[in-house]
Structure formats: structure tokens, C-alpha cells
Amino acid sequence: MKALCWIGKSTVEVQTVDDPRILNPHDAIIKVTRTAICGSDLHLFNGFIPTMEEGDILGHEFMGIVEEVGKEVTNLKRGDRVVVPFTIACGRCGFCKKKIWSACDNTNPNAHLMEAAYGYSGSGLFGFSHMMGGYAGGQAQYVLSLSPILDH
Amino acid sequence: MSEPLNESPKAEELPTLGSAGVMLEGRYLPPPEDKDGKIWIRTSTRVEASADELYAIWRDVQSAPLWQEQITRVAKTGEATSHWVMQSGDKTIEWDSEVLADEPGHRIAWRSIDGESDNAGEVIFEVAPGGRGTMVTVLQEFRMGKLASAWETFVGRNPKQAVIENLRHFKAFAETGEIPRIQGQPHGGRGLIAGIKESMYSEKVPTPPALNRKAS
Numbered sequence: 001m002k003a004l005c006w007i008g009k010s011t012v013e014v015q016t017v018d019d020p021r022i023l024n025p026h027d028a029i030i031k032v033t034r035t036a037i038c039g040s041d042l043h044l045f046n047g048f049i050p051t052m053e054e055g056d057i058l059g060h061e062f063m064g065i066v067e068e069v070g071k072e073v074t075n076l077k078r079g080d081r082v083v084v085p086f087t088i089a090c091g092r093c094g095f096c097k098k099k100i101w102s103a104c105d106n107t108n109p110n111a112h113l114m115e116a117a118y119g120y121s122g123s124g125l126f127g128f129s130h131m132m133g134g135y136a137g138g139q140a141q142y143v144l145s146l147s148p149i150l151d152h
Numbered sequence: 153m154s155e156p157l158n159e160s161p162k163a164e165e166l167p168t169l170g171s172a173g174v175m176l177e178g179r180y181l182p183p184p185e186d187k188d189g190k191i192w193i194r195t196s197t198r199v200e201a202s203a204d205e206l207y208a209i210w211r212d213v214q215s216a217p218l219w220q221e222q223i224t225r226v227a228k229t230g231e232a233t234s235h236w237v238m239q240s241g242d243k244t245i246e247w248d249s250e251v252l253a254d255e256p257g258h259r260i261a262w263r264s265i266d267g268e269s270d271n272a273g274e275v276i277f278e279v280a281p282g283g284r285g286t287m288v289t290v291l292q293e294f295r296m297g298k299l300a301s302a303w304e305t306f307v308g309r310n311p312k313q314a315v316i317e318n319l320r321h322f323k324a325f326a327e328t329g330e331i332p333r334i335q336g337q338p339h340g341g342r343g344l345i346a347g348i349k350e351s352m353y354s355e356k357v358p359t360p361p362a363l364n365r366k367a368s
Contacts (some may be wrong), residue, residue: 015340023337024330041330053349055340072329085305092327094200094284107326109332110353112313122331130353134334144337149328 002056003140009047012058020136021143030084030143036061038141044129051113051130060086060126062138073147084138084145088124091148095123103126107146108133162195191296193312195319196289201326203286204257204278209326210275213249219325219360220318221309226345238269241306245269253339270295273315290319309354317354 005015020029043049045058063083066076069101076082089096090106104123108114111121113131126145127137136144186192201208209215213234217223224244225237237244247267253259253274263272273292280287293314296304304311318321324331335358342350352355 001338003338003340007340013340017338017340020338021336023333023335026328026330033341039320051349051353053342053346055342055346057339088332090324090332092200093323096196105320106328107332109309109334109357109359111320112316113353130349130355133332134337134338134353134355136334136339146332 003136004059005054006044006052006058007054010045012045015055017057017140020142022068022070024146025070026147027070028066028073028076028083028145028147029065029068030062030138030145031067032062032064032138032141032143033081034063035059035138037069040128041088044127049129049131050117051110054132056127056129056134057136057140058126058127059075059137059143062126062140062143064143067142069147072149075141075150076147082145084126084143086125086128087131088126088135088146089148091150096148101148110134145149189217189295191294191301191311192292193315194289194291195316196287197319197323198280198285198287199323199326200285203279206286206288206322206326207257207260208278210322211254211256217360219321219331221314221321221357222362223360233265236267236269239303247271288319289324290315309357313354321362325360329362331362332359336361363365 002014003017004012007013016059022029027057041058044052046065052066065081066082067079068078069076087102088105088107093105095103095105102123108121109125110130110133114121117131122132124133124135126135160300165310210223213226214228220233222238222240223236224239227351229235229248232254235246235248236249237246240316245268247264247269249262251260251262251263253261259274259276264270271292273290276289294311295309296311301311310312
């Protein structure tokens with residue numbers, strides 16, 4: 001698929017990259033229909049955010065159609081139209097239970113990097129440097145999205 | 153207003169945060185010092201689950217490879233003993249471990265008895281106030297040379313950081329049944345520097361599989 005990759009300071013390039021695949025049971029693949037550019041993307045673009053590496057896919061404001069869902073996803077099915085928020089939340093940790101999704105404890109695989117910089121890690125974010133998860137963003141044809149486990 | 157605010161940013165010695173923090177009386181405890189040739193680590197977290205559930209997951213040593221990094225296999229060899237196999241890059245390390253203290257729902261203490269790793273540790277489960285689940289505190293010591301430790305830090309994961317990360321994986325595993333992962337994600341061409349940085353961020357250490365242990 002094609003995706004917008006950060007190459008270096010103030011340089012981005014559309015590259016052909018691998019398609020995303022389901023990694024965890026609560027994942028979903030979204031076929032992106034529209035994506036926006038945020039003001040904070042400019043910080044990434046201009047290289048002000050440390051831990052941005054060559055080849056990172058940008059984009060955290062996107063929407064699309066669900067293409068494929070993981071085994072444990074119950075609230076989405078193929079064909080649903082979704083808008084995906086910036087933050088990635090697990091739905092089960094102490095913060096998620098209080099609906100403070102951007103402080104989720106369980107979605108940042110590189111939490112140690114964020115702790116070194118900020119003292120405590122926030123949630124994983126789409127397309128926002130390795131410190132904040134290193135997740136591929138939504139300025140691409142397909143995105144791997146994670147759906148929170150919510151007990152209704 | 154008695155006195156103008158006198159700001160001096162470096163007025164007090166702040167403990168260097170080398171671990172997920174442990175707090176006592178509202179302040180972070182400094183990380184424990186390495187002494188007597190042993191590397192010491194203490195870390196804690198709050199998990200939204202009951203102490204009994206968490207004790208059961210931790211005590212089930214044979215499922216340790218699901219949530220602990222770089223552990224390939226654990227075989228129970230007796231009531232309180234087990235055999236551990238760890239794979240770090242091309243190197244395989246094996247050792248036997250024995251449980252020294254086993255208090256269901258409260259505490260597990262262990263140490264290695266034989267083999268290529270000299271370590272001991274303890275995990276304590278305490279009920280968190282306010283009905284907020286359980287505070288899990290892990291203490292671990294390794295007898296590992298400075299050179300070996302530096303090498304591990306360079307090629308994979310700093311041993312102290314591995315304990316912190318294992319606790320993070322344990323928390324994610326206990327609360328959601330899965331561990332967040334980015335390995336296998338799409339990305340553009342990584343240059344040489346980006347490849348080196350990936351190793352430095354320990355992104356090349358395989359994330360434990362955490363085969364889903366409970367349905368949503």
C-alpha cells in the first residue's frame with residue numbers, strides 16, 4: 001500500500017510499504033477514506049519531536065471503513081464506517097475506566113521512552129513518534145487500529 | 153502575601169527515575185543501589201484486578217513465556233521448582249529456580265539454584281486503597297557482571313529495564329489479555345541510523361505473545 005513516511009527534518013515522501021495485518025485479537029484493519037493533517041503533525045514534520053525515525057508513517061486523524069477485525073472484536077464488523085481517534089486505549093486499565101483515554105497504561109509499547117522524557121507514560125498514539133508507541137499512522141491506504149475492550 | 157515566590161529549580165535532590173516509580177509518603181523512592189556485585193531493581197504498578205487473580209497468573213510459571221520477554225520455555229520440575237530457558241538473540245541461557253516463599257494472594261519469593269543465571273526476586277500483591285485493584289511490587293536482584301550488563305543493554309534490553317517491562321507486560325496481560333505490540337507494523341524504508349535507534353529503543357526485543365487468556 002502507499003503511505004506517507006517521514007524521511008527527515010521537513011521531508012516526507014509517499015512510499016510503498018507492506019499492508020498492515022492483525023497483530024492482536026482486538027485489532028481491526030481500517031481502509032482509510034479521508035485523513036486530515038493536524039497542527040501537531042507540523043511538529044513531527046519539522047523534526048521537533050525526538051524519537052521520530054526515518055520510515056515512520058504519519059497521520060493521527062483519519063476515518064474509513066472497517067476491512068478486517070481481530071478474533072475478539074465485538075463492536076465492529078467489516079463494512080462499518082468509523083472515525084478513529086488519536087489515542088489508543090485499552091478500555092480496562094484504571095485510567096480507561098475513568099474515561100481518561102489519553103493516559104491509558106496498556107497501549108504504549110515504548111512506555112519507557114515516554115517515562116524518561118515526561119516522568120509517566122501516556123497512551124499510545126497513532127503516527128506520533130516512537131516515544132508515543134511507534135504505531136503507524138493514518139496517512140496511508142490502510143491502518144491497523146486497536147479497539148478498546150469496553151464492558152457495557 | 154508574606155514573601156515573593158523564590159523559585160530555585162534545583163533546590164532539592166530529585167531521585168533519578170530509573171524505574172516505574174515506587175512512592176512512599178507521597179514522594180518517589182530513589183532506585184535501590186547496586187551493592188555487593190548485585191544489580192538491584194524495584195518497581196511497582198497498580199493493576200485493575202484482584203490480588204488472588206494476579207497471584208494465580210504469576211504463580212503459573214509455565215505460562216511465563218506468554219508475558220515475560222525472551223523466555224522461551226518454563227517447565228515445572230517439582231512443587232516449588234522449575235526450569236527456565238531464556239533466549240537473548242543467539243544466546244540461550246538456562247537455569248533452575250526455586251520458590252522460597254509462597255503466600256497465595258500476597259507474596260511470592262524465588263531464587264535461582266543452578267544454571268547460568270544468578271537471580272532472586274520477590275513479588276508482593278497488596279490491595280490498593282479505594283477499591284482500585286492491586287498494587288504489585290517486584291523486587292529483583294541479579295548477580296551479573298558490569299560487562300555482561302552493558303552488553304545486554306546494547307544488544308537487547310538492560311536487565312533492570314527488562315524487569316520493569318515484564319511488569320508492564322504482566323499488567324497489560326492481566327487487565328486486557330493481550331500485550332501492545334508494534335512489531336509487524338508497516339513502515340517506510342529505515343535507514344542505517346533508524347535501524348540503530350530501533351535497537352536502542354529495544355524495539356528489536358520480541359514482544360511476548362500473550363495468547364489471549366480470557367474472552368472479552
